[in-house]
Amino acid sequence: MLYIDPSTCVDCGACVSACPVGAIVPGHRLSDEAARFADVNAGHYPGVEQSDTRFPVRTEWRLPMAPIVKPVALRGQAPDELRIAIVGSGPSAMYAADELLKHRQVKVTVYERLREPFGLARFGVAPDHESTRTVTNLFNEVARHPNIQILLNTEIGRDITLEELRSTHHAVLWAGGAPTDRPLQIPGVDLDGVQSATSVVGWYNGHPDFAYAAPVLSTERAVVIGNGNVALDVARIFTADTDRLASTTIDPTALAALRGSQIREVVVVARRGPEHAAFTLPELIGLADGGARVWVDPAELDGVDVAGITDPTIAAKVELLREISQRPRPAEPFIRLAFGQTPVKVLGSEHASGVEFVKTGTEEKSVIEAGLVLTAIGYRGRPVPGLPFDDDKGTVAHVAGRVVNDGEPIPGLYVTGWIKRGPSGFIGTNKTDSGETVANLLADAEAGALPRPGGAPVSV
Ligand SMILES: Cc1cc2nc3c(=O)[nH]c(=O)nc-3n(C[C@H](O)[C@H](O)[C@H](O)COP(=O)(O)OP(=O)(O)OC[C@H]3O[C@@H](n4cnc5c(N)ncnc54)[C@H](O)[C@@H]3O)c2cc1C
Incomplete structure (x- = not known):
């Protein structure tokens, strides 16, 4: 019997598929042979009416229980089919x-x-x-x-x-x-070597619409503009051990291309500071503790006061970024998280050679050289x-x-x-x-x- 904490559970149903022996089944999909288990389960919780398909409280434990729902007929003026x-x-x-x-x-x-x-x-x-x-x-x-x-x-x-x-x-x-990707509207986005992170996701996942979208991997540095979860996904795949990727569902053509990749560094750049990072805490934890090579320059966290952040999730994100910044710089290829830089233009004549940024809110310019520029500023x-x-x-x-x-x-x-x-x-x-x-x-x-x-x- 499982106890699922209802304040944490979003009822996505993933546990049903994750159970290795198929032992978790929603009540409405019990086969005829197994239908009696709904009643067995109901009988397990004394004090709850059998006609009630929800079992809100196990009386002895006072714990909320997950609902069991049997198939029901529609009423009123619903058609027969x-x-x-x-x-x-x-x-x-x-x-x-x-x-x-x-x-x-x-x-x-x-x-x-x-x-x-x-x-x-x-x-x-x-x-x-x-x-x-x-x-x-x-x-x-x-x-x-x-x-x-x-x-x-x-x-x-x-x-x-x-x-x-x-x-x-x-x-x-x-x-x-x-x-559809939100387009980044700065000069130079039409140059070769600039594409959306979405197209790269489609490419490595074998999406038929993106079979053409192989990114340029014969460059030492890639810049990802935007730092949501999709940006981190792409950065992680670009810097992952390809032997490890071989055991996943990655598209074989993409895997072959990644095996020959020259990329040594993927810089994920956000317009705002670490306390406004778009990636979620679980995604950052997965990156920091899941074997990815990730680094933050300690200077990125200068002036960020964790004690002044009231939202515990944001505070935890900033704490973890600080911890990452104190780790030794990882071996190449690695991911660098950069903050507070607004992209101004993609540099290059036919092919992208870098991105010019200004420090957000100032006119202080900087350039990150890169032969591949990916935009990841959201969907629409x-x-x-x-x-x-x-x-x-x-x-x-x-x-x-x-x-x-x-x-x-x-x-x-x-x-x-x-x-x-x-x-x-x-x-x-x-x-x-x-x-x-x-x-x-x-x-x-x-x-x-x-x-x-x-x-x-x-x-x-
Ligand atoms: C790159 C990326 C990575 C993500 N990773 C995660 C993750 O790790 N964990 C997580 O929890 N969430 C993740 N998400 C979010 C999650 O994928 C979305 O919440 C979810 O897929 C949205 O579901 P949907 O059904 O609205 O749209 P979609 O999943 O986009 O499904 C829409 C479907 O409709 C089809 N379709 C569209 N138009 C038509 C038409 N005219 N006729 C017929 N079919 C049509 C499309 O082909 C598609 O199959 C990720 C999202 C992205 C973009």
């Missing part, structure tokens, strides 16, 4: 499908433009983050449910129109992600044809997952994931996000507020 189309098969789509499939009447069809499912869980997460990637085991479990089909290599807007989907399903749930959603777009936020316009036009919900249209809330949070965040959207979709189904579809679902 509720057909839902989900566009995209990334984490938000698969968590939404899992939530929907708790209801017997629901039939889900997932449409995915790529030949492989699971979005950034497959094509974004770094190949050496093996434990994070095991979340795809959970999504495979969801995909095995008898009421879901996943149509790969099918792009909505190219192979099937949104209108066709709407006319053949009670609801369409858009979960297409936010795949692209407008989806046929769906109202909120240009300020870079997301589909919605209220709690219901797509809206001028504030009014459009019946049968929903949104979830990065294209709903913007590119933030980690994989588990999409579970909560999709939970909200699905709850509203099902409430609309029970209220009889979904359009009635015409013919059978289309496939190509």
Whole structure:
């Protein structure tokens, strides 16, 4: 029996896939042979009503317990068969499908433009983050449910129109992600040797859109502009032991190129100081203690007063940066974290030769020479044809997952994931996000507020 601390758990479901013997199963996916285990489990907690599918407190221990949910039927005016189309098969789509499939009447069809499912869980997460990637085991479990089909290599807007989907399903749930980089707008970004960190991520993960995006590795130094988790991922892969990478899911062509890499130093440069670093504390801990060669010049922390930082997570980040700065400079190739530098232009005639910076808030110039410049300043959603777009936020316009036009919900249209809330949070965040959207979709189904579809679902 597991006790899962509910104040820490984000209910992402990763433990289900991580269990080596498959012993953790959500109640609603127990097979008929195993169905009695839900009752056995309920009987284990005296004082809790059998009809209650949630077990909030084990009376003797006074500990909150994880909920066990059995399949339930939709009520009210929900149709006997509720057909839902989900566009995209990334984490938000698969968590939404899992939530929907708790209801017997629901039939889900997932449409995915790529030949492989699971979005950034497959094509974004770094190949050496093996434990994070095991979340795809959970999504495979969801995909095995008898009421879901996943149509790969099918792009909505190219192979099937949104209108066709709407006319053949009670609801369409858009979960297409936010795949576009925020562009860095400084002179020189068009030079050879400048590219987005996203394209490099796609390249080393074997994403078909980025097969062309092999970076220049015949240079001694690379500069990454921006210091979010993606910047650290790329820097770590560029400086990793290639024999260690060989045991991961890294694309073989990328691995071969990295084996011949001349890069000795990757400088990850941020505009603001260490106390504003965009990378998360776990990512920095993983880097500092996970065998990566990382270094911070002690001068970067001059004037940063940890005692004056009230947020404990930020204070812990700065403490760890200080600890790293006191370590000996590592052997090459290594990562250097630099702060407080605003990029002004990429230098070079045809090919990038370096980046000119000014110390943020001053006019003090400096140059870092580099033959490869990667931009990693965040993501942004692209407008989806046929769906109202909120240009300020870079997301589909919605209220709690219901797509809206001028504030009014459009019946049968929903949104979830990065294209709903913007590119933030980690994989588990999409579970909560999709939970909200699905709850509203099902409430609309029970209220009889979904359009009635015409013919059978289309496939190509
Ligand atoms: C480089 C990178 C590394 C990351 N690493 C981590 C990590 O280590 N840990 C972590 O917790 N989080 C990580 N994240 C964040 C995590 O990947 C996201 O939170 C999550 O993938 C967002 O899910 P999504 O379903 O909204 O979008 P996506 O994962 O982008 O999925 C969208 C899917 O929709 C498909 N699609 C788009 N348009 C269409 C269309 N018209 N028709 C059909 N299909 C379509 C796409 O092909 C894609 O498969 C990382 C993100 C990035 C960018």
